[in-house]
Amino acid sequence: xxxxxxxxxxxxxxxxxxxxxxxxxxxxxxxxxxxxxxxxxxxxxxxxxxxxxxxxxxxxxxxxxxxxxxxxxxxxxxxxxxxxxxxxxxxxxxxxxxxxxxxxxxxxxxxxxxxxxxxxxxxxxxxxxxxxxxxxxxxxxxxxxxxxxxxxxxxxxxxxxxxxxxxxxxxxxxxxxxxxxxxxxxxxxxxxxxxxxxxxxxxxxxxxxxxxxxxxxxxxxxxxxxxxxxxxxxxxxxxxxxxxxxxxxxxxxxxxxxxxxxxxxxxxxxxxxxxxxxxxxxxxxxxxxxxxxxxxxxxxxxxxxxx
Numbered sequence: 001x002x003x004x005x006x007x008x009x010x011x012x013x014x015x016x017x018x019x020x021x022x023x024x025x026x027x028x029x030x031x032x033x034x035x036x037x038x039x040x041x042x043x044x045x046x047x048x049x050x051x052x053x054x055x056x057x058x059x060x061x062x063x064x065x066x067x068x069x070x071x072x073x074x075x076x077x078x079x080x081x082x083x084x085x086x087x088x089x090x091x092x093x094x095x096x097x098x099x100x101x102x103x104x105x106x107x108x109x110x111x112x113x114x115x116x117x118x119x120x121x122x123x124x125x126x127x128x129x130x131x132x133x134x135x136x137x138x139x140x141x142x143x144x145x146x147x148x149x150x151x152x153x154x155x156x157x158x159x160x161x162x163x164x165x166x167x168x169x170x171x172x173x174x175x176x177x178x179x180x181x182x183x184x185x186x187x188x189x190x191x192x193x194x195x196x197x198x199x200x201x202x203x204x205x206x207x208x209x210x211x212x213x214x215x216x217x218x219x220x221x222x223x224x225x226x227x228x229x230x231x232x233x234x235x236x237x238x239x240x241x242x243x244x245x246x247x248x249x250x251x252x253x254x255x256x257x258x259x260x261x262x263x264x265x266x267x268x269x270x271x272x273x274x275x276x277x278x279x280x281x282x283x284x285x286x287x288x289x290x291x292x293x294x295x296x297x298x299x300x301x302x303x304x305x306x307x
Contacts, residue, residue: 005211006198010177012256013122017041017172019114019153021093026106030079030086039116039130040070041176042078043150047109052077053133065138065147069179072132078111080104112153114172121259121303129193134183142182149175192243200241202227206234210250214257215277218250255291258284262296263303269296 023031025047035054044062052059054074059082062068070076077086092103118126138146149171156168180195190196197203205226210218223246224234238246254276261272273284273296288296 003208003212005194005207006180008211009125009194012119012260013126014117014119015126015173015176016117017114017169017176018117019112019157019168019172021114022110022112022157023092023103024107025080025103025109025111027104028080028084029104030077030081030084031089031092031103032077032086033075033089035073035075036070036115037073039118039126040113041067041116041172041179042070042111042113043067043146043153043175045110045112045150045154049109049111050077050079050082052079052082056132060135062135063138065143065150067136067146067150067175067179069130069134069136069176069183070132071127071130074132080109110154112150112157116176121263122256125194125256129191129195131191134179136179136182136186140182140186142178145178146175146182149178192241194242194249196241197238200237202229203234203238203241206238206246210246210253214250214254215275217277218246220246251287252291255288258288258296259292259299262300269300272296 022045044064044066046064048061048063050059051062051068053070053072053076059077059079060068079086136142136146140146153168153171153175156164156171161167184190184195184199190199194207197207206223209223209226220231220235223238224231227234229237235245238249242249244252258272258276261267261275262269265272267275269284270281273281276284278284278287285296288294288299292299294302
C-alpha cells in the first residue's frame with residue numbers, strides 16, 4: 001500500500017521548483033514586485049527586510065534563513081525600511097541581462113527567489129489548500145534543513161560548476177517540499193483539504209488507505225476502524241477537516257487520476273474506468289461529467305487539442 005499521499009499529490013500536480021534570480025542590497029532600498037502568475041517562493045540568505053503583501057494589514061519582518069511562499073496573485077514589496085518609497089522591480093531587472101543584481105548601496109542583504117510550475121489540469125489540488133502566503137522562520141524546527149539547502153543553492157548559483165542548473169532545480173524542489181512540511185506542522189490553522197488531513201494524525205490512516213488503493217470501494221467502517229473511531233465520529237471529523245465526506249474525497253481523487261490518464265495516456269476510456277474501480281463505462285462517464293462538466297471523451301479531445 002502506498003503510504004505517502006503527500007508525494008502522490010505533488011507528483012500529480014507535477015510541481016517543479018525553479019530558482020529564477022535574486023539580488024544583493026544595502027542601505028535604504030525598496031522593490032515592488034508585480035503579482036506573480038505562479039506560486040512564488042523566496043529566501044533571505046543574508047540580512048533582514050520587510051515584506052508587504054497587497055491587502056495585508058501590516059508588513060512581515062524576515063531575517064536571514066527565513067523563507068516565504070506566496071500563492072496569492074498579489075503584488076508585494078520587499079524593503080530595508082518600511083518608510084522607503086519602492087521602485088518597480090521590473091524596471092531594475094528587465095533588460096539587465098542578469099538574474100542576480102545589486103540594489104542600493106552596500107552588500108549586507110541577499111535575497112533568492114523562484115517559482116513553482118504546476119500542471120494546469122491538477123494545480124487546484126495544491127492551490128486550494130494553501131493560504132495566501134506562508135512564512136517559515138529560521139528558528140523553526142526545520143531550520144537546519146533550510147540553512148543547508150540555502151547554502152547549497154547559493155554555492156550552486158555562484159560556483160558555475162557543471163550541472164549547476166540541474167542541481168539548483170533539485171535543491172529548489174527540496175526547499176519547496178520542506179516549506180510545505182514545515183507549514184504542515186506549524187500549528188497554524190490550515191484551510192480545509194488534504195493537507196489539513198495530513199496534519200491530523202488520527203485521520204491520516206484513512207487518507208493512506210484511499211491513496212493506496214483508489215479503485216477499491218472503501219466502506220466507512222473500514223476507514224473508521226483504521227482511524228480508531230466510530231463511524232459517526234470519523235465521518236464528522238473527516239468532513240470538518242477535509243471539507244468533503246470520505247466518499248466524496250475518494251471520488252474526487254479518482255477523477256484527478258482519471259484526468260491524468262485521459263490527458264497523457266493511450267488507454268481506452270473503458271480501461272481507465274476499470275482501473276479506477278468502475279464496473280461500467282457509463283457509470284464512470286456519469287461521475288466524470290458530474291465532477292468535471294465534460295464527458296471523458298470530450299476531456300481527452302480538449303487536452304489533445306492544446307498540445
